[in-house]
Amino acid sequence: MSAPARVRRPTRSEVEDLLFAEAELLDAWDLDTWLTLYTSDSRYVVPATDVPDGDPTTDLVLIDDDRLRMTLRVERLNSRKAHREYPHSKCRHLVTNVRVGEPDGDEIPVRASFIVWRTRNGKDSTWVGGYTYRLVERDGALRIRSKRVELDMSSLRPANDVAVIL
Amino acid sequence: MTVLDGLVGTGSRLVVEEPERFRVHRDSMMSPEILAEEHAKIFEHNWLYVGHESEIANPGDYVRRRVGGRPVFMVRGAKSGKVNVFHNSCTHRGAVVCRQDRGNAKVFQCFYHAWTFDSEGTLSGVPDREAYGGTLDWEGLALRSVARVESYRGFVFCCYDPEVVGLVEYLAGAKDYLDLIIDAAPADMEIVRGTNEYGMDANWKLLVENSIDGYHAVSTHDTYFKYLVALGTDLSVGVTGTAHDLGNGHAVLEYEAPWGRPVAKWEPLFGEDAKASVDGLRAGLVERFGEERAHRMADLNRNMLIYPNLIVNDIMALTVRTFVPTAPDHMEVTAWEMAPREEQPDVRQRRLDSFLTFLGPGGFATPDDIEALESCQQGFTSGGVEWNDISRGMTREPRANDEAQMRAFWRRWRADMDRVDRTVNP
Ligand code: FES
Ligand SMILES: [Fe+2]
Numbered sequence: 001m002s003a004p005a006r007v008r009r010p011t012r013s014e015v016e017d018l019l020f021a022e023a024e025l026l027d028a029w030d031l032d033t034w035l036t037l038y039t040s041d042s043r044y045v046v047p048a049t050d051v052p053d054g055d056p057t058t059d060l061v062l063i064d065d066d067r068l069r070m071t072l073r074v075e076r077l078n079s080r081k082a083h084r085e086y087p088h089s090k091c092r093h094l095v096t097n098v099r100v101g102e103p104d105g106d107e108i109p110v111r112a113s114f115i116v117w118r119t120r121n122g123k124d125s126t127w128v129g130g131y132t133y134r135l136v137e138r139d140g141a142l143r144i145r146s147k148r149v150e151l152d153m154s155s156l157r158p159a160n161d162v163a164v165i166l
Numbered sequence: 167m168t169v170l171d172g173l174v175g176t177g178s179r180l181v182v183e184e185p186e187r188f189r190v191h192r193d194s195m196m197s198p199e200i201l202a203e204e205h206a207k208i209f210e211h212n213w214l215y216v217g218h219e220s221e222i223a224n225p226g227d228y229v230r231r232r233v234g235g236r237p238v239f240m241v242r243g244a245k246s247g248k249v250n251v252f253h254n255s256c257t258h259r260g261a262v263v264c265r266q267d268r269g270n271a272k273v274f275q276c277f278y279h280a281w282t283f284d285s286e287g288t289l290s291g292v293p294d295r296e297a298y299g300g301t302l303d304w305e306g307l308a309l310r311s312v313a314r315v316e317s318y319r320g321f322v323f324c325c326y327d328p329e330v331v332g333l334v335e336y337l338a339g340a341k342d343y344l345d346l347i348i349d350a351a352p353a354d355m356e357i358v359r360g361t362n363e364y365g366m367d368a369n370w371k372l373l374v375e376n377s378i379d380g381y382h383a384v385s386t387h388d389t390y391f392k393y394l395v396a397l398g399t400d401l402s403v404g405v406t407g408t409a410h411d412l413g414n415g416h417a418v419l420e421y422e423a424p425w426g427r428p429v430a431k432w433e434p435l436f437g438e439d440a441k442a443s444v445d446g447l448r449a450g451l452v453e454r455f456g457e458e459r460a461h462r463m464a465d466l467n468r469n470m471l472i473y474p475n476l477i478v479n480d481i482m483a484l485t486v487r488t489f490v491p492t493a494p495d496h497m498e499v500t501a502w503e504m505a506p507r508e509e510q511p512d513v514r515q516r517r518l519d520s521f522l523t524f525l526g527p528g529g530f531a532t533p534d535d536i537e538a539l540e541s542c543q544q545g546f547t548s549g550g551v552e553w554n555d556i557s558r559g560m561t562r563e564p565r566a567n568d569e570a571q572m573r574a575f576w577r578r579w580r581a582d583m584d585r586v587d588r589t590v591n592p
Binding site: 048049050059060061062064068073160161162 | 365393396397503511515519522530
């Protein structure tokens, strides 16, 4: 098998368009459309707060979704039986400090900082940390193959849980 | 507050048992006075879980913990090899001596005036010691160990009360269940790297109840069961079993459940690749323990409370969970996953998956438990309703979806809170 062709490095604003679109879809709870930003072999991982470099095959993490589990997570969050998120919170994803790396094979590594703010039932909570994405080009558009969310918080305690998609 | 003037007999005033009815007063979950009394009468006098020996395998390994709300640290002594649990406070003027969550250290140096202690707690260095003119009480100024420290099969507990009964006697019937769970592993058990540190805006006793509550599963965890079904689990087995009072406030549910168990029960969700290894584990259990005990180990689930605040749930994964109240309506939860050392990678992967999808605060079930407990706490503040009802199954042999296990907890809580020879810290 020959190495996949190296891809063009997208501009920062092209990448920002994708990340901002994702943030907008998550804030709008349009999770079905959100899924379409991801490839069929995608992965969404949130390591534990005490092991930010955690590897989901050997370490306990908070979230380790392949595409199938991402789909089932969306199904759960769309239902009225996801009690923690029914009714849905008001969320605001702020994405900033976007850095686009050198393409690595067919993947473009991207780093960004984020704050997700959730308010629900009289309580505000925030998650803060860094995103690491691996993007690929599919039919002329940028798509997300993986998203890793490393939390800066020393524990999840101020937010209690991570029931929303970060 | 009518029920609460004075501290005598608080337990009996808040927990009322009649032949067919068991009630708990909601003041027990809302009042700051009760929380202070719980600290003085429960957390100061019972064995509390600190951590697992596998977390400090090597000499000098340490972990920092909050146990019963107090900062302590557990370190394996470099000379003795034994597990020490120290109050995390410098004997000079008080600063926290261990300031990292985990690591390995030859010495612990207090940053304030640079006194140094070794992993056995011995004071080993004092800058400008000449200033004391040879009168420094080196021995008396060693790090202070928590009054009692003992471990059972790797589970390390401590107690702030030197008079407490020995750990094995305290564990009572819970000891046999710990044995069953630990024996089922083909090798030693270890705590997996990665901690779930989350919180809930609810009284800590609500999590005691919830952790051993078989009745809420169907209604609260609908989306988790749908997830299992989508991946091929057959739910028709249901959740059938029994509840046992294990003495001293400990209790357990033991029941058959539909999901796979990495211990030795394969199911489609694990994938065909893992079938051979899981079946092999089962054959090993039968060989070592015979059909009947192997069946319990492999097929039955256990949700166990070790009073007052340790939960060992041997379900679709093995969880060790403890929690401490920081306010009447808030608790900090810490949960770890336990697994056999040198587990087959594919089985370990299934175990990790099972843990985070059901038990983790980012999974498909725990967030809904958090919502349920916070919802109860909010409901309490409405007033108008004084008592919680915990009578389910009182008139029959208790089943796994009854409330006998909660009554076991509350009876011990009542007895502890009724004691008059324990003073409340100001
Ligand atoms: S307080 Fe620790 S050395 Fe002074
Ligand atoms: Fe639950």
